[in-house]
Amino acid sequence: MFPKRLSLPLSAETVRSLRAGDIVTLSGEVLTCRDEAHKRIFEYLEKGIDLPFEIEGATFFYAGPCPPRPGKACGSCGPTTSARMDSFAPRLYGLGLAGVIGKGEVSPEVREAIKRSGRCYFAAIGGAGALCGNAVVSCECVAFPDLLSEAVYKLVIKDLPSVVAVDSGGRSVYADART
Amino acid sequence: MHIYNNTQNPAARLDENVSPVLKYPAPRVIIIHQYERRSISAPCAGTDDSMRVIDTKQIEECVYRLALKACVSVTPSCSRAMSAAAERESSPACAFALRVLAENASLALREKMPVCQDTGMSAVFISIGQEVAFSGGALADCVDSGVRRAYEDGYFRKSVCDPLTRVNTSDNTPAVIHYDVVPGDRVKITFMPKGFGSENMSRIYMLKPSEGVEGVIGAIVGAVRDAGSRPCPPVYVGVGIGGTFESCALLAKKALIRPIGEHHIRDDVAYIETEALERINALRIGCQGFGGDTTALGVSCEVMPTHIAGLPVAVNIQCNCVRCETEVL
Numbered sequence A: 001m002f003p004k005r006l007s008l009p010l011s012a013e014t015v016r017s018l019r020a021g022d023i024v025t026l027s028g029e030v031l032t033c034r035d036e037a038h039k040r041i042f043e044y045l046e047k048g049i050d051l052p053f054e055i056e057g058a059t060f061f062y063a064g065p066c067p068p069r070p071g072k073a074c075g076s077c078g079p080t081t082s083a084r085m086d087s088f089a090p091r092l093y094g095l096g097l098a099g100v101i102g103k104g105e106v107s108p109e110v111r112e113a114i115k116r117s118g119r120c121y122f123a124a125i126g127g128a129g130a131l132c133g134n135a136v137v138s139c140e141c142v143a144f145p146d147l148l149s150e151a152v153y154k155l156v157i158k159d160l161p162s163v164v165a166v167d168s169g170g171r172s173v174y175a176d177a178r179t
Numbered sequence B: 001m002h003i004y005n006n007t008q009n010p011a012a013r014l015d016e017n018v019s020p021v022l023k024y025p026a027p028r029v030i031i032i033h034q035y036e037r038r039s040i041s042a043p044c045a046g047t048d049d050s051m052r053v054i055d056t057k058q059i060e061e062c063v064y065r066l067a068l069k070a071c072v073s074v075t076p077s078c079s080r081a082m083s084a085a086a087e088r089e090s091s092p093a094c095a096f097a098l099r100v101l102a103e104n105a106s107l108a109l110r111e112k113m114p115v116c117q118d119t120g121m122s123a124v125f126i127s128i129g130q131e132v133a134f135s136g137g138a139l140a141d142c143v144d145s146g147v148r149r150a151y152e153d154g155y156f157r158k159s160v161c162d163p164l165t166r167v168n169t170s171d172n173t174p175a176v177i178h179y180d181v182v183p184g185d186r187v188k189i190t191f192m193p194k195g196f197g198s199e200n201m202s203r204i205y206m207l208k209p210s211e212g213v214e215g216v217i218g219a220i221v222g223a224v225r226d227a228g229s230r231p232c233p234p235v236y237v238g239v240g241i242g243g244t245f246e247s248c249a250l251l252a253k254k255a256l257i258r259p260i261g262e263h264h265i266r267d268d269v270a271y272i273e274t275e276a277l278e279r280i281n282a283l284r285i286g287c288q289g290f291g292g293d294t295t296a297l298g299v300s301c302e303v304m305p306t307h308i309a310g311l312p313v314a315v316n317i318q319c320n321c322v323r324c325e326t327e328v329l
Helices: A012-017 A035-047 A089-094 A108-117 A129-134 A145-150 B056-070 B076-088 B092-111 B139-153 B209-227 B245-255 B267-281
Strands: A004-007 A023-032 A059-061 A099-102 A120-124 A136-143 A152-166 B052-055 B121-129 B132-135 B176-182 B187-194 B203-207 B235-243 B296-306 B311-318 B325-328
Touching (some): A023 B092, A108 A152, A129 A136, A129 B092, A152 B092, B056 B121, B056 B132, B056 B139, B056 B187, B076 B092, B076 B296, B121 B139, B203 B209, B203 B245, B209 B267, B235 B245, B245 B311, B267 B296
Parallel strands (some): A004 A023, A099 A120
Antiparallel strands (some): A023 A152, A136 A152, B203 B311, B235 B311
């Protein structure tokens, strides 16, 4: 099966056409964001402080890269477990988050939020850090540099292998959610 | 510190007759917490002529070499098991993921890039022959120096932080060091970078003795079922059976050092390994949780006697990037 090549941000029509289990590659701009960055974002939101990046329209990549070797844009950079960000995700979808790339199942609440906002969730391949890192064309820290690998990096990716894990209808590729 | 030296077990000797890939001997329970680095010396401590003296700088260099290699390569048995899984996979999404992972493993080795960006917390197992004396700096500090240098020079991620403040230690130290004292005059070091996507899914159960073998198998399969797609399946399952709460967990981790596909020498333990693996794969969680044929690559169990009132079972889950390197000095 040949992957569908998708460019971010996705049009509403493209999102609607995707089904859980579809094999795709993703290209375009994403923001890395994992545990500590999420905590920081929510602190900012609580206090009403402006974030140094837009959530609306952004695609989050749950990842914390390795440092790059000289001459490379990025070190190894595969997805991390999405479930740890479950408590944050519904509110972020509500704020206009366009989508997420991570790995592994998400909670029923998150699936519901994805369905409600008409988005989708992609699973990149957990364990394929080197290959995902090589799919990064450029990398720039846009927030929270003190968090080191957990800072928010703007990545431009090219042909990141992924699978549609939860589609805009709330259907999931994962066994826990299949009926 | 309690040391149960199993001098009767010839496999425990670290001498030239033993290959670097040792059959793990009946474990001796020795855990010296790394923060306890007070020196303990007798009034007339010193080395007599029969001791082999090893400078701890050699230990540092060995840890450095092992860490650099371990983070960019999966073990040969992992690579074989992943290829076999790819060949028989019937689900298109899982087959796709297995192809990507195979390509990733060869890319990582070729470009000396970490196989997975989670270069883990450093678990270091050191078996010290009791005819060895160390000279030079503190052993644990040298292990940490080896880790620090490898994670810097290898462009590995520094993934270790304070558990409460979450402030990163910036150099991936401290390493988690497990010492064993064994007969012989060699030192064997095993380096295992342990990622936390899978570590988070590990479990310990204090079963009732009456639950028996069925209870043990149920605990193993239950842990993998509950982990679902989260630990990056196909997983490798390390199981500790018996001992005390903490030694059982350590056995589970040590079970992961054994190459995938090698069975325990005891038939009843090998039966648990085979039966648990079959039932895990019947769950059809599949590669990445996409629903497929291979959920686990293998199950390895280590056992030791336990208390008459208990049946501890620890399940340590390892993701599809099984990384582990050993050297004997």
